[in-house]
Amino acid sequence: MSLPELPASDQSVIHVHHQGQNTGPFTGPEIVAKLNSGELDSNDPFWFPGMQNWVPLAQHPEVTKHYGGGAPAAGSPPPPVPQAAPAASAGVPQNEDDRLDALFGTLIKKSWNYLDEQNFATQIDEIFLGAVITSTLDAGYNLIDLTSDGTHHYLRFENFEDGSRTIFRLNHLTGDQVYAKVLGQKANVVLGYGEKVGNISKVLSALKAELKSSFILNPEPGSIVVDGDLTSGYVYCQVDMFWSLDDIISRDYSIDYSKLADWIRASNHALRKYLRGRFM
Incomplete structure (x- = not known):
């Protein structure tokens, strides 16, 4: 299975399913840093816009290139695909759901910036x-x-x-x-x-x-x-x-x-x- 390239280093769009919980979004460098520090595991499934399914972090060549932990052991069962994250609204495609969430976050951030300037x-x-x-x-x-x-x-x-x-x-x-x-x-x-x-x-x-x-x-x-x-x-x-x-x-x-x-x-x-x- 061919995986898309990791997003640009300044884009926090990568979601990771770790110990039963959805975490993120992270940037690519943040993912590698958390793997090396032990905060994430190479078997943790991850997903970002452009991927069809959740896959283990170790299956992405750009992650394994920088991460010293290596790929999961041969014969290990495939990790479960998280069902809850990131959840899309009914009738809204996953990518569009992420885009709308990001847009809403931008609107809130700009509102706070305006309030800070006014104060x-x-x-x-x-x-x-x-x-x-x-x-x-x-x-x-x-x-x-x-x-x-x-x-x-x-x-x-x-x-x-x-x-x-x-x-x-x-x-x-x-x-x-x-x-x-x-x-x-x-x-x-x-x-x-x-x-x-x-x-x-x-x-x-x-x-x-x-x-x-x-x-x-x-x-x-x-x-x-x-x-x-x-x-x-x-x-x-x-x-x-x-x-x-x-x-x-x-x-x-x-x-x-x-x-x-x-x-x-x-x-x-x-x-x-x-x-x-x-x-x-």
């Missing part, structure tokens, strides 16, 4: 917020203020040793799954670095043409805006950026804190140099 798109905003807080705390700053308006998150941190401050306005831009699919996960980040100055009134007078609000959304990324707070005596340099969250947050929700901390450190470094070069 990721809606949860990444809070994950990003937590990651920024953790990375800034690790950089030696202390969180002194946190507010949200439903769209933006506003954060203020202070280094109690030198009195410097870091401020953020975070806005996750791609919470919708469709936009996220096209653009990736993006966030608008306004990051500011601030220090106290001796004569804040003089600084504010010099900045009155620039001063509009405590957070100024600049449409040109990389442009630095200088702002001052008369109440606290702090002058801030702020920069508007767009960050790719895919670079720091994986689909399994793991976070590259080291990379995020480096982004924050580099931004603070540049803003500090600008602030001190202009006012100190």
Whole structure:
């Protein structure tokens, strides 16, 4: 009896009847591995689409070529043909039954993938917020203020040793799954670095043409805006950026804190140099 070639190594379609139970489906390499490990026996009947009947594993030349256990002993009775697996629905050919089962499994898998993508798109905003807080705390700053308006998150941190401050306005831009699919996960980040100055009134007078609000959304990324707070005596340099969250947050929700901390450190470094070069 001529047997068809084993399916491609990435196709899990081989069924095996082992110790009274139907197991699988497996790939060809999985079958050989399980034979060599003793999980399957060379006398176990097997079947995959394209075969007319169940036959012992040892009768297939591709299996015996790689399996060290050899063929069944001469004169041994033929193994029973399993009656229950894989069972086809009434009136549906065996091959078509397998195809429909596989198609149904694909539909379920894609549904779960869609749900995972939807959950990721809606949860990444809070994950990003937590990651920024953790990375800034690790950089030696202390969180002194946190507010949200439903769209933006506003954060203020202070280094109690030198009195410097870091401020953020975070806005996750791609919470919708469709936009996220096209653009990736993006966030608008306004990051500011601030220090106290001796004569804040003089600084504010010099900045009155620039001063509009405590957070100024600049449409040109990389442009630095200088702002001052008369109440606290702090002058801030702020920069508007767009960050790719895919670079720091994986689909399994793991976070590259080291990379995020480096982004924050580099931004603070540049803003500090600008602030001190202009006012100190």
